[in-house]
Amino acid sequence: MPYPRPTLSDLRARVASDITSGLPTADGLLRFSNLQITGKAVAGLAHLNYGYLDWIARQGVPYTASGEFLYAWGAMKNVYPKSPTAASGAVTFSGTPGVIVSAGTQVVRSDSATFTTQASATVGPGNTLVVQVTADLAGEAGNTPVGGLMTLGTSIAGVQSTGAVTTVITGGADQELDEAFFGRMLAAYQSTPNGGSDNDYVTWALEVAGVTRAWCMPNGFGTGTVVVYSMLDDANSAYGGFPQGTNGISSSDNRAIPANVAAGDQLTIANSIYIEQPVTAMVYSCAPxxxxxxxxxxxxxxxxxxxxxxxxxxxxxxxxxxxxxxxxxxxxxxxxxxxxxxxxxxxxxxxxxxxxxxxxxxxxxxxxxxxxxxx
Known part of the structure; x- marks a missing residue:
């Protein structure tokens, strides 16, 4: 049976009653009497103590915990808040064949968001330069659709300053909110790991930054396969929440061939699941x-x-x-x-x-x- 926490009005009434019964010959309840003021102060302190005890009780169980205590309960089930991630993709410029653009070159989006090239690239025979970039700031704001206008941060001789996104810049996700973390933490307590059950694959997919929903289909592509469908409702809201990439398996799977390796968001999810999955399963990460x-x-x-x-x-x-x-x-x-x-x-x-x-x-x-x- 829950303990009925007394309200401040109840506490004031109790203190006033104690004063009256303890000092029957004194009128301690007059509006400006010392006893009246002291009684209200005592009732207020008691109310604060009740509130603190109530807060302590809430942190004592996972279902009502908050803040750092919520994270501590999650850590006991190996569930941690998802950190923000930076988006990455490819940008194409035109230039003179043979010109090299070094790693670390800044690329600026039309809204002044900045990206950095991850490796050196050379302008090819077709006057095309493709550079792999990563957003300088982690978060969903770095995600950019194909066709997004990009400009070199500093001019480079032999390369046109203006280019465009040719491989969607995706994978950016904001810091996980407590509400979403609470759902994953509670699911971890409710679903005991079973060495590769349906729920295990869903849990592993939901651990990936940006993933908000996931489903598992055993033997989806034949015996021994597991198909995991995922959605990134917030990070990929510009695409209706659907993953941006190519369906397939992890690049770490020694059975992988170029034709069945995932790309983009699907690859990120597949690589994350691969660390946890049973060795016998061939797991396909797919977009619905x-x-x-x-x-x-x-x-x-x-x-x-x-x-x-x-x-x-x-x-x-x-x-x-x-x-x-x-x-x-x-x-x-x-x-x-x-x-x-x-x-x-x-x-x-x-x-x-x-x-x-x-x-x-x-x-x-x-x-x-x-x-x-x-x-």
Whole structure:
């Protein structure tokens, strides 16, 4: 049975009662009496002590711990906050064949974000120079799509100063928030490692900076294979959260050949899982394929732009929670979509006419929000 912590008003009343009963001949409860002021001070101190004891009790269990105590509980299960990571990719410039650009050369994005070349590169016969760059500051802000405008930090003779991103600059992730860390920590306590179970692969994928959701499909590409699907909802929000790269296995796997080695985000995840996985498994790190679901809703033709945006966000939330790239019998429940929309003010009387039934999850495809038609 939980202990009912007394409120400040309760404590003041108790102290006042003790003063009155202890000094029956003195009126210690007058507004400006010394006893009245002293009693309130004592009650306030007691209230602070109760608060401190309550805080201590919360830090004593993983479910309610916070701050450094939350991290300490996580460390007991070998779960640590994800540090921010810097994005990397390739930028192409034009120049005179034979000109060399040294490692450490600064490249500047159109918004003044800076990147640094990681190795020396030479302008090829086709007047093309490809340099591998890494963002100088870690975080999601370094992620840059193909075609992003880049400029050399200092002019180099024989190389045009303006270039563009030709291999998506990705892999940048912000410091993990306590809310996300709490979820991973709690999952570690609830799911005991089983030497390569489905949950183990999901846990290993979620340890990678930027990964927010993951799913495991045993024997997905045949006996002895394990397919891990991942999403980077925050780090890759510009791409709908989908990993940017090529599906495949870890470059550290001695069974790897160039044709089946992952690239980009998928390679980062595959290499991280490889350290933990059983030696017999061939693990493929894959990006789900977006499967947009179109909705038709009647009764909301007069809804405002703000209301329609809230409806879209509500549907996306249900798809986020229930969508999965697995053929495991799960589905996106239309009743839950309806409940989410009903919680929005001004949506009374709507009817979802399409889809007409629950949307089953399918292997390799992740349900996303398609076009919403208001009929």
């Amino acid at each position: 394929i977006a499967a947009p679901i179109a909705f038709t809703i009647t009764g909301l033709t007069g809804a405002s732009t703000a209301t329609r945006a809230a409806v879209a966000a509500a549907i996306s939330g249900v798809l986020f929670d229930q969508g999965a790239p697995l053929a495991d019998g799960s589905s996106v429940d239309i009743s839950d979509v309806g409940a989410a929309i009903s919680a929005i003010a001004g949506t009374q009387g709507f009817v979802i006419t399409s889809p007409a039934a629950n949307v089953p999850n399918t292997l390799g495809h992740l349900p996303t929000l398609g076009v919403i038609t208001y009929g």
